[in-house]
Amino acid sequence: MSEQPSQRGNWGPAKPPPIFNVPPVVAAVIGLLVAIHAGLWFAGQDWQVWSVYALALIPVRFTIPGYPMLPGSQYWSLATYMLLHGSWLHVGLNSLWLLIFGTPVARYFGSWKFLLVCLVSGVAGGLCSLALHWGQEVIVVGASGAVTGLMGAAVPLMYGARQPDGRWRPLSFPELISNRSALMFTGVVLALTLFSGGTGWTGNSFMAEGSIAWEAHIGGFIGGLVAFYLLAPRVRPA
Secondary structure, eight states, rough: OOOOOOOOOGOOOOOOOOSSOOOHHHHHHHHHHHHHHHHHHOOHHHHHHHHHHSSSSSSSTTTTTTSSSTTTTTHHHHHGGGGGGGSSSHHHHHHHHHHHHHHHHHHHHHHHHHHHHHHHHHHHHHHHHEEEHHOOOOEEOSSSHHHHHHHHHHHHHHHHEEEEEOOOOOOOHHHHHTHHHHHHHHHHHHHHHHHHHHHOOTTSSSOOTTEEEHHHHHHHHHHHOOOOHHSSSSOOOO
C-alpha cells in the first residue's frame, strides 16, 4: 500500500503576523501625499508655483473675479489644497497622524467610506478657513483638515467596547459627550491642533507665503466626527 504524503493543512506552523498591518488605502493615501511633495520638490520652482496656482486654497479668488487663477480653481481647491504641503516636516507629521488615526477608521469603514471621511473632513476644514479668511490673499495648504477629521472619526472607535458576539461597538453620540476619557482626548487634540496651526511651528518650505491654518484643523475635526455618525451603522447606547 503506497503512502500518501501528509498534508499540513491547519496543523502546520502559523505564519507570523506582518510587521506593518496597515490598511492598503491608508498606505496609498500616504504614498500619494509623499509622492506629490517629492515630485514638486525635485521639479523646481516653476512647477511649485504652478501647483499653488492650480491647487491651493486662496480665499481672495472668491471675491475678485479678475484675480489670476484657473477657471473654477476656487471651487476645486476646497479639496485639492489637501494635496500640497509646505515642507517635509509638514507632510511627514500629517502622514504619521494619518497612519495612526486613519488605520482604525479604515478598518471599521473600508476603503471607500474612509476616503469619503477624508474628503468631507478636508472640505469642512477648507470651508472653515475660507469663512475666517474671506477675501484675504492667503494660501492654505496641507492635509491637516483630513487628518484631524480622521482623529475625530477615531474617537468613538477608540473608546467603544467589544460586544459579546465579538464585534466592536463604537460610542453613540450621547455616550461620547458623557465619556470623560473621550472628552479629555478631544480637548487635547483640539489644543494641539490650535497650537500647531496657530503658531506655524510646522514651518513652510518652497511656499514661503503658505498658511498652515488652524481653522482647517478645527473644521476638519468637527467634519470627521459628523461624517462618522452619518456613515457608521446605526449606533445605539448600550
